[in-house]
Amino acid sequence: MRAPFLVVLLLSVVACGEDSLEELQAEASDCPEAPVMRLGETPSAAVLLNAYYLQEEAARDLRRGRAESPAVEETLAKAAALGVWAVRTTGYNDAADKRGDSAIQVAPLQYDEVSLRGLDLVLTRASAYGVKLVLPLGNYWDAYGGTRRYVEWAGLPSPVEGDARFFTERAVIEHYKAHVARLLSRVNTFDGLRYGEHPAVLAWELLNEPRGKGLDPDGVAMRAWVDEVAAVVKEYAPGHLVGTGEEGFDTSPAGYDELFWRGTGTSFFEGGTSFRRNTASPFIDFASVHFYPEAYGVKPDFTARAGAHWFSEHAAIARDLGKPLLIGEFALRNREGFSLDERRALYRGWFRCAWRTGVGASGPWMFANDARPDDWDDFTFYYRDGTVPADPRNRYADLIVEAAALSGKR
Secondary structure, three states: OHHHHHHHHHHHHHHHHHHHHHHHHHOOOOOOOOOOOOOOOOOOOOOEEEEEOHHHHHHHHHOOOOOOOOOHHHHHHHHHHOOOEEEEEEOOOOOOOOOOOOOOEEEEEOOOOOOHHHHHHHHHHHHHOOOEEEEEOOEOOOOEEEHHHHHHHHHOOOHHHHHOHHHHHHHHHHHHHHHHHHHHHOOOOOOOOEEOOOOEEEEEEEOOOOOOOOOOOOHHHHHHHHHHHHHHHHHHHOOOEEOOOOOOOOOOOOOOOHHHHHHOOOOOOOOOOHHHHOOOOOOOOOOOEOOOHHHOOOOOHHHHHHHHHHHHHHHHHHHHHOOOOOEHHHHHOOOOOHHHHHHHHHHHHHHHHHOOOOOOEEEEEEEEOOOOOHOOOOOOOOOOOOOOOOOHHHHHHHHHHHHHHHHOOO
16 A cells, blocks of 8 residues: 555645646746847847857967867857857956966057967957857956956055956046057957958947946946946947947936835845946947846845846836847856756746846856866866767757747747
8 A cells, every 4th residue: 555655645746746846937937028139139038058168268279389279169169059149258368467478468558469369269259169158358357357456456455356357447438448558449459350350249348237336326437447348349349239248237226126126135126337337338339237146145945036027127127228138147046955856947937037028138158168177167068079968967958959949939
């Protein structure tokens, strides 16, 4: 008599698990249908991959005397095979510890030619594979130099990660603008095309994840910086889209579901930078958000709905301003919190939400080539050689294929 009971119990547990995953996916995709807003020439709800390491790998391979970079070739080939429209990767590298390795800017407006040729190679090979690039021009965080590096170069005292003086000190702003102008004026040594006119580039972002910590609560200083730097990008790359690269924080809950966000256990309206104010800049072509619910302190039970709210509410604000939304990054950690099945349900739901609510494009963090160790990043996924996208070792590759197939069908 025990065996039938155990079978029934096991089937009940499996059914409950399936119901739970379906519920997660339904909550994550519970977004209002809204008009499509395309990101330039992309289809609606286009899919992109984040692979920040391409310039770094290319520079190292060129420095070794190689004519190509295996990591770049593999990543772009797999992106094309998965059907994605673009790859988002670094257009910067100012790291002091990478000087002589892959750092592009090694001192104020002084450049390592081999490292620049690494970025040349990424642009050229992206064109060959028919994959567009989204290129941030700098980083808020310390990785690859960051805002701290510019403050150090200006000789200002006690620089810190995310230093607010990056956005307000005239010497720092002028340095950054001059660097942007030089980079966009560069002529690619592989194909002879100027960066500001390069057909591989879909968009430039002013900075990766600029935050307003230490700035005025209304986001006025950040908006002034956005206007000034974006004007330079538009001058030197007039045919390319320009975005801020921000995460979507704001100074007021107006236009957002304030009651819902209070219940999530975190606040996104603490001032310093305003998604609405920045997106309204006449020099900005598209809105930008990122979403890391665990890092932002969102309660687990709210995670599915928080993603749906984050995407649809920001898309609605951007649409009111006449601009598409790029969900530049979103991710859940691999080794803690949600199980792989739960993460897959959430990702599938969020892709569906992006499609329903008319988002321009969205991209999970972080796609790796096979040689890249899994533990180098908390959010890694793959499309490993010799596998099909649905192989569990790839985590989300099949979801990318699904979402890419869905894009453009509205």
